[in-house]
Amino acid sequence: MFKNIREDIACILERDPAARSKLEVMTCYPGLHAIMAHRLAHRLWNAQFYWLGRFVSHLSRILTGIEIHPGAKIGRRVFIDHGFGVVIGETAEIGDDCTIYQGVTLGGTRLYKGAKRHPTLGKGVVVGAGAQVLGGFLVGDGARIGSNAVVVKPVPAHATAVGNPARVIEKETEAQSTPATPAILNIAYAVDPGAADPLNKVLNELITHVARQDARISNLCQSLEAMGSKIQDASPPLDTQKLSKLVDE
Ligand SMILES: CC(=O)SCCNC(=O)CCNC(=O)[C@H](O)C(C)(C)COP(=O)(O)OP(=O)(O)OC[C@H]1O[C@@H](n2cnc3c(N)ncnc32)[C@H](O)[C@@H]1OP(=O)(O)O
Numbered sequence: 579m580f581k582n583i584r585e586d587i588a589c590i591l592e593r594d595p596a597a598r599s600k601l602e603v604m605t606c607y608p609g610l611h612a613i614m615a616h617r618l619a620h621r622l623w624n625a626q627f628y629w630l631g632r633f634v635s636h637l638s639r640i641l642t643g644i645e646i647h648p649g650a651k652i653g654r655r656v657f658i659d660h661g662f663g664v665v666i667g668e669t670a671e672i673g674d675d676c677t678i679y680q681g682v683t684l685g686g687t688r689l690y691k692g693a694k695r696h697p698t699l700g701k702g703v704v705v706g707a708g709a710q711v712l713g714g715f716l717v718g719d720g721a722r723i724g725s726n727a728v729v730v731k732p733v734p735a736h737a738t739a740v741g742n743p744a745r746v747i748e749k750e751t752e753a754q755s756t757p758a759t760p761a762i763l764n765i766a767y768a769v770d771p772g773a774a775d776p777l778n779k780v781l782n783e784l785i786t787h788v789a790r791q792d793a794r795i796s797n798l799c800q801s802l803e804a805m806g807s808k809i810q811d812a813s814p815p816l817d818t819q820k821l822s823k824l825v826d827e
């Protein structure tokens with residue numbers, strides 16, 4: 579149990595740039611509280627204490643604004659950020675390392691008792707704020723659902739679905755796709771932390787360019803000196819390695 583809580587806290591610190599400390603996460607993250615309450619409610623539900631499971635879920639909803647049916651199956655390191663208005667239905671399943679924002683519904687469109695009415699999210703799925711994922715289909719591993727999307731059909735793994743009704747805007751090739759590990763789960767905003775910062779790229783290009791110009795000027799000076807000119811240059815050479823290191827830090 580403590581292992582679960584520890585990794586829940588760690589994944590929030592990893593995925594939320596606004597999170598500053600463990601204390602803050604433990605005390606101020608309704609998503610964490612809702613997940614912890616759900617674990618209890620789900621155990622009660624599985625042990626056939628149906629009313630008690632529902633009641634724990636109900637108390638958690640009052641406290642957090644997040645409604646998770648005790649029958650829903652939720653994996654490890656699932657992070658519900660902000661969380662207010664999230665509703666997760668009875669037959670929903672959420673894989674490890676998913677991130678869900680406020681106002682998301684994992685809901686159904688049919689009212690058949692006992693049927694799989696709610697979606698299954700694979701591993702590492704990100705569901706943007708206000709998105710509605712409706713139906714008993716699969717959203718594949720690493721898929722991203724845009725904010726306010728209304729998804730009514732399966733979404734392939736690593737695809738991005740946006741709009742109402744949601745359409746897939748991009749499907750990464752296998753080479754582009756990244757495995758659903760906690761390390762990449764900062765894709766909440768669809769930003770791959772592995773990708774180089776564009777500003778750093780520009781600065782590194784500039785440093786390379788300046789180094790090339792330096793080398794050319796130094797060659798020119800050597801040629802001029804060979805021809806008898808005296809050139810005075812006391813400036814130290816450009817330390818490109820030091821500069822690049824500073825940029826990449
Ligand atoms: C307080 C808080 O901050 S809570 C956090 C709230 N944040 C979220 O919920 C983030 C959810 N993430 C998103 O919605 C992202 O836009 C994603 C994951 C859907 C897509 O991100 P990216 O891969 O970077 O796509 P990108 O921004 O390049 O957009 C690609 C196309 O999709 C469109 N698009 C992106 N998001 C959406 C959306 N939610 N709805 C409709 N269209 C969208 C863009 O306009 C663009 O269209 P174009 O190609 O015609 O110009």
Ligand SMILES: N[C@@H](CO)C(=O)O
Nearest residue numbers: 594595596597659660
């Ligand atoms: N918690 C996330 C989304 O609001 C952030 O601060 O960026």
